[in-house]
Amino acid sequence: MVIKVIAFDLDDTLWAVKPVIIRAEQRLDSWLKTHVPELRYDVHSMRELRHELLRQEPELGKKITELRRRIIQQAMRMSDISSRRATHLANEAIEVFLAARNDIQFFAGALASLEELSKRYVLGALSNGNADIRRIGLEGIFTFAFSAEIVGAPKPDPRLFHAALAHTRTQPTEMVYVGDDPKLDIDAAKRVGLHTIWMKNPERIEAGETVADEAIDDISDLPAAVNRLHEKVGI
Numbered sequence: 001m002v003i004k005v006i007a008f009d010l011d012d013t014l015w016a017v018k019p020v021i022i023r024a025e026q027r028l029d030s031w032l033k034t035h036v037p038e039l040r041y042d043v044h045s046m047r048e049l050r051h052e053l054l055r056q057e058p059e060l061g062k063k064i065t066e067l068r069r070r071i072i073q074q075a076m077r078m079s080d081i082s083s084r085r086a087t088h089l090a091n092e093a094i095e096v097f098l099a100a101r102n103d104i105q106f107f108a109g110a111l112a113s114l115e116e117l118s119k120r121y122v123l124g125a126l127s128n129g130n131a132d133i134r135r136i137g138l139e140g141i142f143t144f145a146f147s148a149e150i151v152g153a154p155k156p157d158p159r160l161f162h163a164a165l166a167h168t169r170t171q172p173t174e175m176v177y178v179g180d181d182p183k184l185d186i187d188a189a190k191r192v193g194l195h196t197i198w199m200k201n202p203e204r205i206e207a208g209e210t211v212a213d214e215a216i217d218d219i220s221d222l223p224a225a226v227n228r229l230h231e232k233v234g235i
């Protein structure tokens with residue numbers, strides 16, 4: 001078997017996600033204050049509504065963008081904003097959030113690594129998050145992208161990996177998965193039979209059940225790690 005496809009986790013593998021979410025929530029908050037001054041919630045107090053929404057509709061737990069939109073909508077309804085206006089404003093608000101959420105800064109060397117690898121492999125994204133490869137400018141490099149929201153099941157569920165295998169018509173041993181989370185990325189991909197490369201994340205120190213085939217400290221080292229893996233598994 002030879003490696004044909006490399007699939008990527010996105011958040012904390014190609015960029016740091018925490019500062020992005022903090023800034024996206026700040027932008028959402030200031031947009032709400034300007035455009036919906038009668039709203040009795042800010043982005044922090046809105047979180048109180050999350051639990052009740054999830055209790056009523058547990059399926060929303062698998063749809064992070066829809067959950068966020070519904071929380072905003074509910075906050076508006078609780079502020080006596082009409083149903084129709086709440087729906088309209090929540091749609092606008094989620095756009096503000098998503099625009100900021102996709103305003104990411106790649107780790108140094110990430111784009112160069114991806115460009116180099118794209119000359120020899122099919123690349124794609126498999127993410128539990130709501131980053132959008134088109135907005136981020138990766139659509140020329142990635143040929144596929146599946147999110148947990150699309151397939152209806154976040155990692156470690158195998159469905160994201162199965163979607164990528166079906167889409168690229170490859171066997172698990174022909175695919176490598178690159179991710180930062182020892183459990184959600186490395187263990188989950190191994191269970192499906194993929195090769196794995198762990199992008200070490202100092203904030204995720206809890207070991208998984210399996211050991212990744214390769215580990216890197218810096219995304220610039222990815223092409224070399226893929227080469228090593230290729231030599232190990234190639235025939």
Ligand SMILES: [Mg+2]
Pocket residue numbers: 009010011012013179180181
């Ligand atoms: Mg990640």
